[in-house]
Amino acid sequence: MTKATTPTAPESAIRRVWKSAQMYIAFHKDQNKRQRSEPKFWPPKYGSASVHGDPSEQEAIVVVKAADPEDTQDVQIKLHPGRIVVRRDAESWWQGVAVEDHSVTVRMADGTIIEVRHDGSVKRRSAEDETHVEADGSIFKWTEHAETTMTGDGIEMTRRTEDRITAITYDGVVDRARKR
Numbered sequence: 484m485t486k487a488t489t490p491t492a493p494e495s496a497i498r499r500v501w502k503s504a505q506m507y508i509a510f511h512k513d514q515n516k517r518q519r520s521e522p523k524f525w526p527p528k529y530g531s532a533s534v535h536g537d538p539s540e541q542e543a544i545v546v547v548k549a550a551d552p553e554d555t556q557d558v559q560i561k562l563h564p565g566r567i568v569v570r571r572d573a574e575s576w577w578q579g580v581a582v583e584d585h586s587v588t589v590r591m592a593d594g595t596i597i598e599v600r601h602d603g604s605v606k607r608r609s610a611e612d613e614t615h616v617e618a619d620g621s622i623f624k625w626t627e628h629a630e631t632t633m634t635g636d637g638i639e640m641t642r643r644t645e646d647r648i649t650a651i652t653y654d655g656v657v658d659r660a661r662k663r
Contacts, residue, residue: 501558502550506530509542538563 509522522542535541543562549555561568570579579590585601595609602618612626620635633640641650649658 499550503548507544
């Protein structure tokens with residue numbers, strides 16, 4: 484006898500985001516090697532294709548269609564010899580993700596770039612500031628107004644502005660005007 488199970492809360496909350504995927508070869512140049520203004524898309528037989536050595540000539544692309552185009556945008560997965568690129572034309576959230584051998588980089592809709600490197604370090608760059616979290620936990624932040632650092636163990640912190648330097652160290656606190 485089989486017992487009926489009630490869906491768990493996460494299972495009940497799951498909604499369908501994607502409905503289909505189709506592989507294409509995008510030919511960026513014509514047979515005479517002239518650049519096309521728009522690539523010619525061709526669905527390969529059996530949905531299989533090799534990755535061309537020069538993505539400016541030819542790309543293998545998987546187009547993933549959204550289940551609800553009003554709620555989610557279609558996504559393109561581009562297969563290049565040195566990386567995989569996932570992109571969409573979003574006005575909010577993320578626009579692209581590049582997966583390379585040693586890092587994953589995300590481009591946000593506001594132009595912010597976030598890079599996670601193979602050693603666990605993270606770099607975040609935006610128009611207003613830049614932040615690095617190193618593999619040992621050290622943090623470096625640069626803004627228009629200040630440069631701030633903290634050691635990985637959290638024992639020392641410094642802040643430099645145009646006219647002051649402040650440091651918290653194992654031995655105490657220093658706050659003084661910068662010598663110019």
